[in-house]
Amino acid sequence: MTAGEDAMLRLEGVHTDIGRYRILHGVDLIARRGRVTMLLGRNGAGKTTTLRTIMGLWRARQGQIVFDGKSLAALETPHIARLGIAYVPENMGIFGKLTVRENMLLATAPRGFAQPNLDRVLDSFPMLKVKWDSAAGSLSGGQKQMLAIARAIIEPRRLLLIDEPTKGLSPAMVGQLVGALLRLKAEQTTILLVEQNFHVAEAVGDDFAVMDEGRIIHTGAMAALIADKALQHRLLGLSMAAAV
Amino acid sequence: MTLAQQGDRRPVRWLSWFVSDDPPGRIPLNIFMLAILLVLAFAPFLFPGTKALGVSARICIFVILVASYDLMLGYTGIVSFAHTMFFGIGAYGVAIMLAKGWVGWGAVVLGATAGAAVAAVIAALIGMLSLRLRAIFFSMITLAIASFAQIVAEQWRNLTGGEDGLTFSVPAILRPSFHLFAKPVLGITVNGPVITYYIAFAVALILFLIMLRVVNSPLGLVLRAIRENEFRVEAMGYQVVAYRTLVCVLSAVMAALAGALMALVLRYNGPDVTLSFSLMIDILLMVVIGGMGSLYGAVIGSIVVVLAEYYLQNVLASISAAIVGMPVMSALFHPDRWLLWLGIIFVLIVTFLPQGIFGRLRSRR
Numbered sequence: 001m002t003a004g005e006d007a008m009l010r011l012e013g014v015h016t017d018i019g020r021y022r023i024l025h026g027v028d029l030i031a032r033r034g035r036v037t038m039l040l041g042r043n044g045a046g047k048t049t050t051l052r053t054i055m056g057l058w059r060a061r062q063g064q065i066v067f068d069g070k071s072l073a074a075l076e077t078p079h080i081a082r083l084g085i086a087y088v089p090e091n092m093g094i095f096g097k098l099t100v101r102e103n104m105l106l107a108t109a110p111r112g113f114a115q116p117n118l119d120r121v122l123d124s125f126p127m128l129k130v131k132w133d134s135a136a137g138s139l140s141g142g143q144k145q146m147l148a149i150a151r152a153i154i155e156p157r158r159l160l161l162i163d164e165p166t167k168g169l170s171p172a173m174v175g176q177l178v179g180a181l182l183r184l185k186a187e188q189t190t191i192l193l194v195e196q197n198f199h200v201a202e203a204v205g206d207d208f209a210v211m212d213e214g215r216i217i218h219t220g221a222m223a224a225l226i227a228d229k230a231l232q233h234r235l236l237g238l239s240m241a242a243a244v
Numbered sequence: 245m246t247l248a249q250q251g252d253r254r255p256v257r258w259l260s261w262f263v264s265d266d267p268p269g270r271i272p273l274n275i276f277m278l279a280i281l282l283v284l285a286f287a288p289f290l291f292p293g294t295k296a297l298g299v300s301a302r303i304c305i306f307v308i309l310v311a312s313y314d315l316m317l318g319y320t321g322i323v324s325f326a327h328t329m330f331f332g333i334g335a336y337g338v339a340i341m342l343a344k345g346w347v348g349w350g351a352v353v354l355g356a357t358a359g360a361a362v363a364a365v366i367a368a369l370i371g372m373l374s375l376r377l378r379a380i381f382f383s384m385i386t387l388a389i390a391s392f393a394q395i396v397a398e399q400w401r402n403l404t405g406g407e408d409g410l411t412f413s414v415p416a417i418l419r420p421s422f423h424l425f426a427k428p429v430l431g432i433t434v435n436g437p438v439i440t441y442y443i444a445f446a447v448a449l450i451l452f453l454i455m456l457r458v459v460n461s462p463l464g465l466v467l468r469a470i471r472e473n474e475f476r477v478e479a480m481g482y483q484v485v486a487y488r489t490l491v492c493v494l495s496a497v498m499a500a501l502a503g504a505l506m507a508l509v510l511r512y513n514g515p516d517v518t519l520s521f522s523l524m525i526d527i528l529l530m531v532v533i534g535g536m537g538s539l540y541g542a543v544i545g546s547i548v549v550v551l552a553e554y555y556l557q558n559v560l561a562s563i564s565a566a567i568v569g570m571p572v573m574s575a576l577f578h579p580d581r582w583l584l585w586l587g588i589i590f591v592l593i594v595t596f597l598p599q600g601i602f603g604r605l606r607s608r609r
Binding site: 055057076077078081082086087089093095096097098102105106107109110112 | 462463465466468469472473475476477478479480481482483484
């Protein structure tokens with residue numbers, strides 16, 4: 001993958017410290033417009049920190065983060081979000097004491113729901129209709145993940161950052177979630193997706209980048225990774241093999 | 245649904261709109277809260293006497309004060325110790341205007357408006373400068389500023405009357421000598437203090453409904469989300485500091501208006517009445533006893549604590565008199581021990597009703 005003109009998001013030499021520890025050691029990454037880029041790697045490789053750094057939740061100590069030609073380095077998190085970047089964190093990021101409706105409304109306030117957008121999201125996640133007035137905290141893990149993604153896409157977004165959406169979900173839930181991600185992909189939504197489950201990665205990914213010890217160690221087309229078992233084994237090793 | 249049925253439901257819909265589609269709870273709780281409203285509406289006739297009228301007015305004023313504090317604490321998770329400062333600023337606004345030679349309603353409105361404006365500016369400054377800090381540091385800063393305000397009020401004698409405070413004349417219609425009707429109504433003379441009470445009641449009701457509308461608006465939704473997780477809210481594009489500052493300003497304005505009412509009711513203002521730290525403790529007690537995160541809890545908390553402050557001594561005196569032959573028990577229930585019993589009630593409520601009285605009643609739905 002090269003830094004082509006279709007890059008929606010580009011990270012160049014990004015270093016991030018958390019406390020006294022340097023977690024990212026010069027991350028170079030591209031998420032191309034209209035494509036799903038999988039960010040792969042073992043636990044502790046720096047995938048979540050990369051997403052949080054893009055959102056400004058951790059500040060990059062060095063390096064450039066450019067979104068559609070605009071540098072994000074000096075922007076506060078709310079400004080970054082208002083550029084059209086939605087973040088679905090690993091712990092789902094829902095508000096448990098608010099109802100499903102209120103969680104969704106929060107993403108559209110103060111305008112309220114646009115009916116076509118609401119219809120589209122509820123078609124993708126019909127479960128939400130049933131739980132509409134329930135407290136979000138009472139949902140199952142999979143339902144919370146659905147809600148978190150639904151909330152992220154209720155308004156048109158230019159880039160989705162999704163962190164391990166299938167973690168801890170039952171196979172049936174994973175299947176539903178993959179379906180939802182494929183619909184987003186069909187709509188040409190640009191997605192940077194952190195995932196440990198290789199089945200999910202091969203089902204939805206267009207491109208991939210593998211992280212290890214705070215660096216990107218390999219990038220390429222997902223199809224090439226799927227076809228090359230030796231490369232899979234070399235790059236992803238035991239951490240992903242368990243999920244294959 | 246027939247037209248007749250629609251007609252039957254119309255008052256319910258109107259009431260629901262009145263409370264911003266956020267009724268207290270199920271029908272028994274709604275009736276209970278409506279009963280409280282009616283009792284307060286007819287308090288001068290139901291409980292005649294100067295003391296009862298003063299207690300009722302105090303309840304109305306504290307409903308605003310406590311509800312406005314709950315906007316910060318209960319809805320947004322901000323712990324401030326400067327709420328009495330805003331209450332005092334509003335009270336001093338009216339008191340200074342009336343004590344320094346201005347007369348009439350113009351002075352009252354100007355004083356209240358000036359107090360609210362000053363409170364808004366100070367709250368905005370505190371919010372913008374301090375709300376980025378961790379919660380404990382923000383609380384400490386508000387404590388320091390509140391203490392500073394109390395010292396200023398005590399030392400700036402020319403303006404505030406110092407520790408003695410300010411005594412002043414209210415507009416003629418609010419004075420005890422003024423009688424609205426020549427004859428008593430339902431056995432009660434509708435004089436200045438009764439009119440003052442109804443002004444306090446009406447303003448409290450209006451401000452309460454405004455706050456209810458705020459917490460049920462998109463702004464209220466963002467505030468509740470901030471209380472739960474501010475980082476998630478930021479990641480959704482909201483400027484948390486701006487929202488927190490906004491709620492501080494709103495809360496401060498409401499507290500200042502409550503203070504203005506207090507000055508009118510008492511016809512006096514001093515640092516002990518509206519700026520003391522013990523008043524801040526009372527507000528905290530009322531929020532916790534009533535239940536945080538529900539404005540209706542402010543109503544319950546205000547009623548329970550104000551009634552306890554004024555009548556717990558009477559209740560203890562009755563009990564003490566009834567068990568006068570039991571030395572230890574009699575001493576335990578001596579009227580001077582009322583603060584001890586208030587403390588015990590507080591501990592019991594916090595222990596067994598952590599969500600407060602109203603929170604408990606509402607959770608039964």
